[in-house]
Amino acid sequence: MEKSKHQDEAAELQPTSMIQGVLTQSELGEVERSGSFDAIAMGEQLHALRKSRKLTLQDMARQTGVSASAVSKIERGEFSPTLGTMQRIAEGLKIDIVSLLSGTSNEVQPYGRRSVNSADSGRQHLTSTCVNRLLSPDLREKRMLPVRTTVTARHVDDYIDWARSDSEIFLFVLSGILVLHSRAYEPLRLKMGESVYYDANIQHAWTSEGDTDAEVLWLISTR
Amino acid sequence: MEKSKHQDEAAELQPTSMIQGVLTQSELGEVERSGSFDAIAMGEQLHALRKSRKLTLQDMARQTGVSASAVSKIERGEFSPTLGTMQRIAEGLKIDIVSLLSGTSNEVQPYGRRSVNSADSGRQHLTSTCVNRLLSPDLREKRMLPVRTTVTARHVDDYIDWARSDSEIFLFVLSGILVLHSRAYEPLRLKMGESVYYDANIQHAWTSEGDTDAEVLWLISTR
DNA sequence: GCTAAATTTGTCGGATATGATAAATAATAA
C-alpha cells in the first residue's frame, strides 16, 4: 500500500487536479497550472478579462495609459509586453499582476456554497490501512478537504509508502487511540479529543492502537 | 458584538496578517502583499535569488538564455523586462513567474512542523456568544486555522454583526446541537457528528439549541 | 442590402530592451 491509502477516494472526487490518484497532488496541480503559461495565454487572459468587463480597446487605453494598438497586439500575442506596461494594465484594471498572469483574474469567486454532512454520510472507501469517508464531496475546488477516517492499520509495516505532500494536515481523534508516525519524530499517541497540526511534506503514516480502530476527523489543505 | 466574535483570539495569534483584529484579514494580507511590487522590487527579487543560488551573471546567461548584461540591468531596475525574457529567466531558474513576481521564489517552505493539542489545550477566550480555544497557536502562517469552540449564544440577536470573510469554513459538531444561521439559507440544525462546509463570504452566525452549549470543532482557511 | 459609427488591426517612426563586446570594478593570490 502506498501513500494514497487514506487519500485516494478524495482523489477520485477532485478529478481535475488529481493526476496520479494521490490526494495531495491537488496542490501540485494548482502549482503546475499557475506556472504553465506563455505570452499568448496571458494575452488571452487579458482579452477575456476585457470582454467580461465590456471594455473597448479605447476604454482600456484610457484606463491603463497603454495605447489601444499595444493592448490589441498584446492580446493577440503579437508581442510580449514589458513588465512596466503589464503593471500599468494591472493597475488600471485594479487587479494585481500575479492574478493576471496566473489566469485567476477572471475567475468568479464561489459565493455562498454550502454542503452538509450527516454523521454517517459519505461513501465508504476501503483500503488495507483505513476506511475513508470524504466529507462535502459535492463542493469542488475547496481550500480544505475534510475526511472522516477509521484507521484499521495496526502497524507501520502495513504501509508500503508513507504519505507525503506539500500540504498541511490537521487531525482530530474522535475515538480510539491513533498513532502518528513520522520520519522526523517519534511515534505520537493521540487519544480522543486530542489533535495535531503538521506539515505533510514529511513522510507520515497512521496506525490504531488497542482493540478498537481509531476514528479520526482530518483536513488537508489543498492550496 | 461583531464578526470577529468567534474569531478574534485567532487574530491575536497571527499578528502579521491580522490588521484589523479580524481573522479573515489574513487572506487579505496575503493578497495585498503579493500585489504590491514594481520593476525594482522584481529586480531585487531576482538578484537575491541569484545570490542565494550562488550564480554569476554568466551562469545566469547560460541557464536562461538571457544575456548577462540584460540580467544585470533588470536586477538594477535599469529597465523593465519583457514578459518573454521573464519567462526565459523563470524557466531557466526552474521557478514560475508568479512566485518570481510575488517575491515568494526565495522563501523556504516550512518543513516538518508539528503542533500537538491535548483535549483541553489552548487558552480560553470568552466572548458574549462563545468560548474559543485556538488549536496549534504556536504554528504561524498556517493554511488552516483550527479552533475548538463552545457556543454559548442561544439566539441570533446575541450577534450584532454576523461573521463574513473570503475564507471557507468547515465545522464539525462534537456535542450538543448547533444552529448555523446564514443570510442565504434557512437555519440549519446540526447534531453531534454532523458537519458542514461553507463559504464564509456570506454572513453567518452560530447559536446553540437546548440546555447544553454546543461544542464544535471548526477550521477556517487562511489563504 | 447600404451607410455610418464603433471597434479592431496594420503601418511606421520613435522609444526602449537586448546582446556582443569593451571597460570598470571586485575578488583572489602571490
Added chain:
DNA sequence: TTATTATTTATCATATCCGACAAATTTAGC
C-alpha cells in the same frame, strides 16, 4: 602591495516594443 582572474557595469548596434494615426473590419441602424 601588484598581478591575475572573476565578475559586474557601460557602450553601442540591433531587434523589439510601443504610440499615433491610417486602414480594415465589425457592428448598428435603416
